[in-house]
Amino acid sequence: MSTTRHTIVTMDERPDLIDPAQNLPSAAWPTFMMQDKIVERHWMKIYDQYPEYQFALLESDTQRIVAMGNSVPLEWRGDPKELPAGGIDWILPAVFENPPPSGDTCRCLFALQIVVDPGLRGRALSGAAVQAMLSIGRNRGCRSLFAPVRPNQKHMYPLTPIERYIRWTTDEGLPFDAWMRVHARLGAEVVGVCEESMRIxxxxxxxxxxxxxxxxxxxxxxxxxxxxxxxxxxxxxxxxxxxxxxxxxxxxxxx
Ligand SMILES: CC(C)(COP(=O)(O)OP(=O)(O)OC[C@H]1O[C@@H](n2cnc3c(N)ncnc32)[C@H](O)[C@@H]1OP(=O)(O)O)[C@@H](O)C(=O)NCCC(=O)NCCS
Known part of the structure; x- marks a missing residue:
């Protein structure tokens, strides 16, 4: 898959890129964010069992990794009203340990993270990365992408309850938070809060x-x-x- 300036490669096609792609989150996240025990238990399974959903965005000219993303598919009823209070810490066990009951389900894609190379932020690469994730889901028959979005400016307002923060809007009526705004511009809707996305x-x-x-x-x-x-x-x-x-x-x- 390729856009004019970027090529999307998945890790089943390019397993040699798993380590270099993983270097981006290692550099991007504060140390405490890498200490979630549920994430630790499951993380490498996403590359072993679902490499086709893990991607890197390469600059077409230079082939360097400019962004990366992780997601996993889950057969699930797909009703946003049934999304739980857990986010990342719910998704991984649901995929690898306790799948939801089968029956009236469809294939949904769940986002885990998107990281843009810190030296290339502010160049609208994050929207291209979300579009890459959507196109991977589309090619594999997923009907929805559910993302436990980490509002990336919330850390500047740590005392504001998240329920209030996510309702703040710009003059244009878009979310105040820049990362939520990227998703909203691409058509996503806020469907709830996951109060306990990660426990550290x-x-x-x-x-x-x-x-x-x-x-x-x-x-x-x-x-x-x-x-x-x-x-x-x-x-x-x-x-x-x-x-x-x-x-x-x-x-x-x-x-
Ligand atoms: C969040 C992240 C993916 C955004 O990527 P990016 O390429 O820097 O963002 P873009 O250039 O596409 O800009 C997206 C929006 O953020 C805004 N933005 C970018 N850098 C910003 C900054 N330093 N401060 C405030 N807003 C900023 C942009 O103005 C744009 O909003 P607008 O067009 O509605 O005004 C990137 O910062 C990142 O990898 N962060 C670390 C990991 C992370 O938080 N991932 C998301 C959760 S999984």
Whole structure:
């Protein structure tokens, strides 16, 4: 598949690109975001079992990776009203451990992440990456793309409840949040909040290591790049971050 300036390659075609593509998220995410135990348990299975849904966007001239994306298919009833409070931490076990009951289901695509090369941000590559994900889903008979979207400016408003934040709009009536806006411009609708998309827990010492902060006493702390405060309990020696995301739904129309 190819657009004028970019080529979409999937990892079944180019397994040699799995490692270089994975370097993008490793560089993009803050350390604490890489500590979700459910994600850790399942991540490499997405490449083993569904390489055709993992992609890189290559610059056609240079063949360098400019963006990458991960998604997984799931036979599911496809009713946005039934989306759970879990996001990423629901999708992976649903795909690899406890599939939803079969019956009146259709093939849906669930987004896991899209990452643009940090040196190439602000050049409208993210929309091209979402379109790549949609076109992979379309080619494989998926009728919907459900994305637990991480509102990428929410970290600047960590005290605002996500239910309020996602209702903020621009003068044009589009979402205030830039990453939600990319999805909305491509036709996606907000269909709910996943309050517990990811659960990240660690000892106080681990959190101090991940964030560079010192945590002198129990309480809620604002951690850079976290979307909500992180709760620390010194007696239990635990820091707990529950990341909320917003479910957005793209209907995938056949060609
Ligand atoms: C989120 C991400 C994919 C956006 O990619 P991008 O290529 O930088 O974004 P684009 O150039 O396509 O711009 C998309 C929108 O974001 C806005 N934007 C881009 N950089 C911005 C910045 N630094 N601050 C505020 N808005 C910004 C753009 O103006 C555009 O919005 P508009 O056209 O409606 O005004 C990219 O920043 C990224 O990879 N982030 C790390 C991983 C991540 O958060 N992924 C998404 C969740 S899985």
């Amino acid at each position: 827990s660690g000892t106080v010492a681990e959190w101090e290591d991940w964030t560079g902060l010192t945590i002198p006493e129990s309480g809620e702390y604002i951690v850079p790049l976290a979307l909500t405060p992180v709760l620390f309990d010194k007696e239990k020696d635990e820091g707990l971050y529950i990341e909320p995301n917003v479910w957005m739904h793209h209907i995938i129309k056949p060609d």
